[in-house]
Amino acid sequence: MADYIYTLETRLSPDQQKAVTLVLDAAKAAEMNLYLTGGAIRDIITGFPIRDLDFTVQGNALKLHKDLERAGAVVGDADDETRTLLLTLPGGVRAEIAMARSERYDKPGKAPQIAPATISEDLRRRDFTVNAMALSMNEGSRGLLMDPFNGTADIEAKVIRVLHNYAFLEDPSRMIRATRFSTRFHWPLEERTQARYESGKENGYIEYIRSSSIGYEIEQLAYEDDPYGVLKAYEKEGWLKVLNPRWSTAKVDTAGLGALMKTRQQMNELGYTPEVAPAVLHFLTERLGDKDISDLRRAIPRKDLVESWKDLDANAHSLAKRLSGKEAGTPGRTWQLLSSARPEMILFLAITARQQAVAQKIKNFFTKWRQVQQKIPLPEMTELRITPQMPEYAKIANDVFLLLLDGKLRSRTETLKYLKPLAPPPPPPPPPAPTKRGRGGKAAAAAVPAAASAKPGAKGKGKTAAVPATQAQVAPVPASKPAAPAKPVSPAKPAKAAKPRVEKPTGKRPQAKNKAKRKTKPKLQRKKK
Numbered sequence: 001m002a003d004y005i006y007t008l009e010t011r012l013s014p015d016q017q018k019a020v021t022l023v024l025d026a027a028k029a030a031e032m033n034l035y036l037t038g039g040a041i042r043d044i045i046t047g048f049p050i051r052d053l054d055f056t057v058q059g060n061a062l063k064l065h066k067d068l069e070r071a072g073a074v075v076g077d078a079d080d081e082t083r084t085l086l087l088t089l090p091g092g093v094r095a096e097i098a099m100a101r102s103e104r105y106d107k108p109g110k111a112p113q114i115a116p117a118t119i120s121e122d123l124r125r126r127d128f129t130v131n132a133m134a135l136s137m138n139e140g141s142r143g144l145l146m147d148p149f150n151g152t153a154d155i156e157a158k159v160i161r162v163l164h165n166y167a168f169l170e171d172p173s174r175m176i177r178a179t180r181f182s183t184r185f186h187w188p189l190e191e192r193t194q195a196r197y198e199s200g201k202e203n204g205y206i207e208y209i210r211s212s213s214i215g216y217e218i219e220q221l222a223y224e225d226d227p228y229g230v231l232k233a234y235e236k237e238g239w240l241k242v243l244n245p246r247w248s249t250a251k252v253d254t255a256g257l258g259a260l261m262k263t264r265q266q267m268n269e270l271g272y273t274p275e276v277a278p279a280v281l282h283f284l285t286e287r288l289g290d291k292d293i294s295d296l297r298r299a300i301p302r303k304d305l306v307e308s309w310k311d312l313d314a315n316a317h318s319l320a321k322r323l324s325g326k327e328a329g330t331p332g333r334t335w336q337l338l339s340s341a342r343p344e345m346i347l348f349l350a351i352t353a354r355q356q357a358v359a360q361k362i363k364n365f366f367t368k369w370r371q372v373q374q375k376i377p378l379p380e381m382t383e384l385r386i387t388p389q390m391p392e393y394a395k396i397a398n399d400v401f402l403l404l405l406d407g408k409l410r411s412r413t414e415t416l417k418y419l420k421p422l423a424p425p426p427p428p429p430p431p432p433a434p435t436k437r438g439r440g441g442k443a444a445a446a447a448v449p450a451a452a453s454a455k456p457g458a459k460g461k462g463k464t465a466a467v468p469a470t471q472a473q474v475a476p477v478p479a480s481k482p483a484a485p486a487k488p489v490s491p492a493k494p495a496k497a498a499k500p501r502v503e504k505p506t507g508k509r510p511q512a513k514n515k516a517k518r519k520t521k522p523k524l525q526r527k528k529k
Ligand code: CTP
Pocket: 037, 038, 039, 040, 051, 052, 054, 125, 126, 127, 128, 131, 132, 171, 173, 174, 177, 213, 220
């Protein structure tokens, strides 16, 4: 049997793993059974990126609201009908926690009758076999995969299959979802599913789509890796006008969207992970009228997403203004300003900036200025004992970087002159070796001052040189994200090993001297006799 917990733990990002623990703790405290469901399971098995975490609890998920907020979750929406919470967990992890429920459809176009249910019943109300799986997170059954419709086989066959013949009639949003998943994974609809889909299209099932499903699907589009590809597929299938009657590919700023995805990729490579969904919505709807945009915003369930979308222009404008002012008067100050800005804002401004100077500063921040880090004299800093073990190390390294960036330190000599007074005092001398009678003892005692007088910074003698800092350790870290802005380079050269003149203060006699003693001792003893 596959070890899904192991796969889960290896596939989730550290933030997603923390999110799982956080939700599990909240569910345990409320004595609810917790399952990881839907797309996360599919993505764990397929190896596709795990974009969000869908949890199902046996019980009322809304009861976890307060506990989760206390643990740092932002609740984007709470749906009373399905008792579902849409959350953003620490680290920007998107999650959904829903009550396990059954859905009974009495008439197409009418909302289903919803009732609390077991996890097995819950899996039966889902859209496709590949999404109708659950992984138990509970003690006693942790790691147990529930797959009543053989979703794993369909993942292997790479097909999208509905659970039953009435799937599209009951919930017409499944036709839009079928198009979305099929486009994303490049998986076809299974033959009978395709036939049901065509018949659903011909018979206008889509007219019965619920408005809440429209909002949900608009939102999901924002998180696609290729949103334009999915939008094109929606247009072809006739679904785009369902989301908004005036939406079309012509309303998209394709150049802006393309630049957004490209710059995001570049930022990812530098260690930043900006949330792009609000900007994706911005570019996808760039040429729609104000009324249509506000209709779309009203429909989206996640209010935190809508707020970020709304604030994009104003935030970018304010960052651009700061970048044009005194606050960004030098490269060093600009670096500091951009390091403390939210990566989302930098990303959006990088694409939309109207002033050439602002765009250039952002470009320098991502490229040219990072190269200045190579000028930080790491080996010499290590010899001066300015190492990451020092509490002031980060500040010193950052100050040197900024001074280099601003051209205030123009050469290695100048940089070393600046650094020398900041070097910590040499370590205290090792405790004196126990005084011994005879020649060996004297030699050991004489060695101590030699160690103590070893000049700080003298090549090969500083003990700290044995633990060289790396460029990554010294690099100023952007405040907004824990990523080191420059790729780590090879460690600084360790200084040459000191000549073995100095004894280690081990309390033991050095071997050579012991030998000498062994040679002489017997002679003396013989003399005595
Ligand atoms: N679901 C469903 N029918 C819908 C919407 C959702 O059955 N109309 C179920 C599916 O089991 C789905 C899960 O709810 O897997 C979560 O929905 P969603 O987040 O939209 O889809 P994911 O499968 O998680 O896909 P994505 O990778 O896009 O997040």
